[in-house]
Amino acid sequence: MREARKDLVNSLIIVAFCGIAYSGILEIPVRGAAKTEADFFPKIIVGLLFVLAIFLLVKSIYGMIKQEKRDNKKERVDWQRLFKENSKVIYTFAIFSVYIFLLQGIGYFISSVIFLFALYLILMPGKKRYITGIIGSVLITVLLFVVFRYGLSVYLPEGKWL
Amino acid sequence: MENLLLSFETILNMKTLLILLCGVTVGIIIGSIPGFTITMGVALTLPFSFSMDPVNGIALMMGVQVGGSSGGLITACLLGIPGTPSAMATTFDGYPMVKNGEAGRALAIGLWSSFVGTILSGIVLVLMTPLLAEWALDFGPWEMFALMLFGISAIASLSEGSLVKGLIAGVIGIAFSLVGTDPLLGTSRFTYGFTELLAGFDFLPVLIGVFAFSQLMADIKKPANTLDLKTDSNVSYPILKTIKDLWTSKLNVIRSSLIGVFVGILPAAGGSIANILSYDIAKKFSRKPETFGTGNKDGVIAAESANNSSIGGAFVPMLAFGIPGDAVTAMMLGALLIHGIQPGPLLMQNQPVLVYGIFISIFIAAIFMLIVQSFGIKMFLKINDIPQHVLIPLILMLCVLGSFAVNNRVFDVWVLLLFGLIGYWMKNSSFPLPPFILGIILGPMVEQNLRQAITINSDLTVFMTRPISAVLIVLAVLSMAYGIYSNIKGSKDAEKLLESK
Numbered sequence: 001m002r003e004a005r006k007d008l009v010n011s012l013i014i015v016a017f018c019g020i021a022y023s024g025i026l027e028i029p030v031r032g033a034a035k036t037e038a039d040f041f042p043k044i045i046v047g048l049l050f051v052l053a054i055f056l057l058v059k060s061i062y063g064m065i066k067q068e069k070r071d072n073k074k075e076r077v078d079w080q081r082l083f084k085e086n087s088k089v090i091y092t093f094a095i096f097s098v099y100i101f102l103l104q105g106i107g108y109f110i111s112s113v114i115f116l117f118a119l120y121l122i123l124m125p126g127k128k129r130y131i132t133g134i135i136g137s138v139l140i141t142v143l144l145f146v147v148f149r150y151g152l153s154v155y156l157p158e159g160k161w162l
Numbered sequence: 163m164e165n166l167l168l169s170f171e172t173i174l175n176m177k178t179l180l181i182l183l184c185g186v187t188v189g190i191i192i193g194s195i196p197g198f199t200i201t202m203g204v205a206l207t208l209p210f211s212f213s214m215d216p217v218n219g220i221a222l223m224m225g226v227q228v229g230g231s232s233g234g235l236i237t238a239c240l241l242g243i244p245g246t247p248s249a250m251a252t253t254f255d256g257y258p259m260v261k262n263g264e265a266g267r268a269l270a271i272g273l274w275s276s277f278v279g280t281i282l283s284g285i286v287l288v289l290m291t292p293l294l295a296e297w298a299l300d301f302g303p304w305e306m307f308a309l310m311l312f313g314i315s316a317i318a319s320l321s322e323g324s325l326v327k328g329l330i331a332g333v334i335g336i337a338f339s340l341v342g343t344d345p346l347l348g349t350s351r352f353t354y355g356f357t358e359l360l361a362g363f364d365f366l367p368v369l370i371g372v373f374a375f376s377q378l379m380a381d382i383k384k385p386a387n388t389l390d391l392k393t394d395s396n397v398s399y400p401i402l403k404t405i406k407d408l409w410t411s412k413l414n415v416i417r418s419s420l421i422g423v424f425v426g427i428l429p430a431a432g433g434s435i436a437n438i439l440s441y442d443i444a445k446k447f448s449r450k451p452e453t454f455g456t457g458n459k460d461g462v463i464a465a466e467s468a469n470n471s472s473i474g475g476a477f478v479p480m481l482a483f484g485i486p487g488d489a490v491t492a493m494m495l496g497a498l499l500i501h502g503i504q505p506g507p508l509l510m511q512n513q514p515v516l517v518y519g520i521f522i523s524i525f526i527a528a529i530f531m532l533i534v535q536s537f538g539i540k541m542f543l544k545i546n547d548i549p550q551h552v553l554i555p556l557i558l559m560l561c562v563l564g565s566f567a568v569n570n571r572v573f574d575v576w577v578l579l580l581f582g583l584i585g586y587w588m589k590n591s592s593f594p595l596p597p598f599i600l601g602i603i604l605g606p607m608v609e610q611n612l613r614q615a616i617t618i619n620s621d622l623t624v625f626m627t628r629p630i631s632a633v634l635i636v637l638a639v640l641s642m643a644y645g646i647y648s649n650i651k652g653s654k655d656a657e658k659l660l661e662s663k
Binding site for chain 2: 006017029035036038040046049052055085089093099104116137140141152156
């Protein structure tokens with residue numbers, strides 16, 4: 001995606017963020033006990049962010065118009081290519097989210113081995129990844145358990161079995 | 163004097179020295195791997211520093227920073243690929259020197275320049291910080307607010323990319339710092355029913371998410387090139403010859419180190435800017451500027467002494483005012499806050515042993531860096547043989563467990579994921595990360611000082627009638643004006659380039 005189009009999407013994301021934050025401001029209780037209430041500073045910050053987002057929005061639209069004039073054609077987004085470029089990152093984020101759910105449910109050991117094995121499959125090319133994945137995932141899980149449990153006295157989440 | 167002796171006693175014990183040594187070694191390793199940054203390394207050491215006392219914790223991070231700043235020169239010289247962004251200009255002459263058959267000389271000169279740069283910046287740090295901190299003791303909430311405003315605006319306008327994006331990053335950072343309990347009235351804000359958020363987002367998962375997790379995702383998307391290092395190339399060079407090389411370029415060493423310190427003091431302008439700027443100035447001052455880029459030792463000296471001397475510079479505003487000079491010192495500031503220590507002008511008075519301990523540790527870290535890198539260079543070269551798909555899962559797990567360990571709760575791992583996503587989005591969309599993190603760290607202090615100032619006197623013109631506050635606000639406006647100017651100039655240059663193409 002070209003920079004101007006990217007900025008257009010970004011500015012809209014920030015405007016949406018401002019909307020959520022504003023709804024949060026409305027829920028802050030006002031006690032009338034001080035010169036500045038708890039919602040005083042958030043209002044300034046969210047207002048400032050909104051103004052900056054609008055500025056970025058206008059700048060990006062101006063940039064896109066200029067770009068189209070220069071290239072004499074409308075730019076199309078190749079979603080397939082975009083997904084392919086980012087597929088590893090998307091999968092990693094997805095399995096990481098699942099991992100956090102599992103961490104709460106089945107504990108550190110099993111969830112970490114599953115997560116790391118899946119991560120090796122995503123990152124490594126070739127057939128060796130299955131063997132490397134199994135060895136690497138078990139090794140890292142045990143090594144970090146020893147370091148954190150016995151070295152730093154951190155009790156990692158426990159599941160039903162481990 | 164008594165405090166200084168106490169600090170020596172605190173630092174000069176086997177445990178702290180070992181921690182410093184580990185930090186330096188880890189720093190050199192991280193610095194020598196292209197794609198891994200010093201900020202990422204420091205973020206990953208944060209969880210370990212959490213279980214230590216503050217002096218040891220800061221010593222560990224200091225070691226990583228000093229080691230990382232010089233570790234970047236290994237691949238910069240041998241491969242022409244900077245191990246860290248702050249070793250970019252080192253490649254300009256370091257790599258040609260290696261191609262000319264002077265690998266050992268290039269590495270030795272770079273290492274000793276880094277050492278001298280770190281020591282000189284340490285001296286400036288020791289001399290400047292107490293003076294500035296004493297001056298800042300008279301600051302009221304007006305001056306503190308203006309100082310933080312200047313810090314955030316300067317970091318936004320000096321960071322790479324557009325001014326608007328820098329400002330947006332800083333303001334989003336402040337917005338996230340608002341989550342939790344209001345500092346003056348105790349009202350809960352933006353918690354959306356999560357009791358875990360009543361104390362706000364914990365710094366540790368936020369910092370690891372923004373700097374380490376997002377960097378890992380970037381490395382997954384675009385892995386650094388597999389390296390083909392010639393580990394058998396002669397990387398040794400006599401110490402006496404190196405010292406002689408530096409002595410013949412003593413003016414360059416001192417000038418570049420001072421440039422590095424000055425750049426380090428400026429908010430946001432860290433080692434990468436110092437590295438390029440001092441290289442450029444050394445070239446302009448040289449009698450043979452045409453030899454720069456072909457393997458001139460002065461190019462390596464300028465680049466390496468400047469990036470390491472920016473470390474001490476970045477500590478000056480952090481210790482004197484509580485405003486970090488770069489992303490790494492921002493993390494150290496966060497680490498101090500985790501330990502319940504409030505950085506700022508009073509730090510010198512309240513925690514003199516800690517501050518002097520930081521001073522001493524920078525010197526010891528420099529000495530360790532020199533020893534470890536001199537003797538372990540072949541081992542550090544071998545680390546580059548480890549493929550990234552082996553390192554990434556291990557580091558990702560360190561991120562998870564480091565975040566979990568803060569409060570022993572899985573909620574913080576979700577926070578890690580959230581800020582990892584935000585960091586990755588910002589990186590991909592060219593929003594600079596330092597203003598964001600500075601916003602998160604300084605946000606509560608900005609709010610507290612602004613509201614205290616208004617509570618004492620609701621007349622806003624007081625900000626302009628108090629001289630120091632007025633000067634700082636003018637400086638903030640000037641830095642923004644500079645940002646706008648450089649943005650306009652940058653886009654005009656880009657247009658010209660497009661037209662010429």
